[in-house]
Amino acid sequence: MTSNSSTCASQVQVDHLTSTNYRLSATLALIAVLLTFILSITAVTYMSKKSIFQSATRRILIFNILFANLHQVMYAIFSKDMLFKGIYKVDEPCDWLVSERDCVPYTVLLYTGITGMILSQTGVLIERAYATFHPQNSSRIRSNLAVLLIIVVLPLSIYSYPVILLNDPLDGFILTCFIPAAHSAHRANMFLFICLVVTILNFVASVALKWYNKKLEYSYRFILDKRFKQRQAIESTLVICDVTLSQFITSLIYSLGVFILRMYIGIIPLSTFYSLVVWVYTVPYTACLLPLILLIRMASMKMKRKRKIQDTITPSNKFEEHFSGLKKLWDGNKEFEE
Structure with a gap:
């Protein structure tokens, strides 16, 4: 089969897709994708019927789950294609590469999912911070804030990859649509750096917000x-x-890990780059954690509320034992005085 070498996969790329390392990482990530679909349906159903979340928070969370599932769909499509090539088309490496231009609509959707997940997390933290510091405001104001945040996040997510591709001739061929166009490598690295900064800011904001709300919870314990x-x-x-x-952790591994690998791609062997990048691309696990942690925490909150109600209705055994001990002590003192 004769073909231009620029459209044929290199031996390193062939070795990568046929390696146990790639197949194992792709299989685990695809399991996370499948779990994301199942858990997302369960989480959205749970939040729609009965939820601890106010409507504004619920809207942003569902929006975030949609972004997570969009990424997972695109990841599954790309991974299936790569696994197929590595198993059934090993002898046809000149059919492996795809043009950068053909990849654009699919990669746009992938980056929309990634950006949307990160920015939606920022959005829901902003909404929760507003609710924390302005509890007297009506739910309508918070709902309007949620809508505004969604309106801001959506175009930023959709246009994240088109901005990366500005003035790119898109005249190259790549192994998979995961990979940004070659002439846009610098802006792709800048995208990863921005993701890293936003991830750290989200972490700091969540720690501060959790500490403040724990403090509020403690201060309100005697003010019914x-x-x-x-x-x-x-x-x-x-x-x-x-x-x-x-x-x-998973967001940090993705943004920092891929950023470092891309910065040193000219120094480390390409085979090493391929072997590591499949493990530091942890976005499928980040997407899976969203509905999983939501379900776990919603279930634990439900159990906590049930225990509180039960404790209110039925006196605890410890209280009864304590009261009985005091009564015996009182009776003993009376006998001693007599």
Whole structure:
């Protein structure tokens, strides 16, 4: 088969897609993709029927879940194609590469999912911070804020990859649509750096917000009116913070790990780059953690509320034992005096 060498996969690329390392990483990531679909349906159904979240928070969370699933769909399509080539088209490396121009619409969707997940996390933290520091404002104002945040996040997410491709001739061929166009490498690195900065800011904001809400929860424990009025707001904020904190590690590995690998791509062997990048591309796991942690925390909050109600209705055994001990001590003192 005769073909221009620029459209044929190199031996390093062939070795990469046929390696156990790639197949294992792709299989694990695809399992995370499948779990994301199942958990997302469960989480959205749970939030729609009965949820600790206020409507504004719920809207942004569902929006975030949509971004996560968009990424997972595109990841599954690309991974399936690469696994197929590595198993069934090993002897046809000149059919492996795809043009950068043909990849654009698919890569736009992939980057929309990545950017949307990160910015939606920022958006929901902003909404929770507003609810924390302005609890007296009506739910309508918070709903309007949620809509505004969604309106801002959506175009920023959609245009993230088109901005990376500005003035790119798109005249090259790449192994998969995961990979940004070659002439846009610098802007792709800048995108990763921005993701890294936003990820760290989200982490710092979630830690600060969780600390402040824990402090509020403690200060309200003896003020019954405020305690019950603010309970839902505090609980939902703590859940959001826990989701952000749980996603921090995987988001950091992706943004920092891929950024470092791309910065040193001219120094390290290409085979090493391919072997490592499949493991530091942790976005599928970040997407999976979103509905998973939401479900775990919503279930734990539900159990916590049930225990509180039960404790209110039924006196605890410890209280009864303590009261009985005091009574015996009192009776013993009376006998001694007599």
